[in-house]
Amino acid sequence: MRSSALRSNLLVPEVREVMDIRQASDYLGISSDTLYKYASEGFVPAFKLGNRWRFKRSRLDEWMDRQSDQHAADAELNPHEKKPVRPAF
Numbered sequence: 215m216r217s218s219a220l221r222s223n224l225l226v227p228e229v230r231e232v233m234d235i236r237q238a239s240d241y242l243g244i245s246s247d248t249l250y251k252y253a254s255e256g257f258v259p260a261f262k263l264g265n266r267w268r269f270k271r272s273r274l275d276e277w278m279d280r281q282s283d284q285h286a287a288d289a290e291l292n293p294h295e296k297k298p299v300r301p302a303f
Contacts, residue, residue, distance in 0.1 A: 230271070231270060231271050231272065232268050232269070232270055232271075233268065233269045233270075233271060234266065234267070234268065234269075235249055235250060235253070235266070235267050235269070237269075238260075238267075238269035238274065241269075241271065241274065242258075242274065242278075249267075249269075250267065253267045253269075258274065258277060259273040259274065259276075259277050
């Protein structure tokens, strides 16, 4: 029982539906400064609550899906534009 309580509180951070910039940057694996810039530029889905940026997890998931689908489609359309792989030595 104690280990499951530790796991739920310490090892696995709670991911809420609405996250602040720190929680969302941890979720996306980027710095808070980068996420702030992306939100300000409208690159990632975000909204302001008062003067603070907020991020809905479900919208970020949808956005990441669209980004990965677009990247895959671009790679299929332009296979010769891929970066060359350097040989290992």
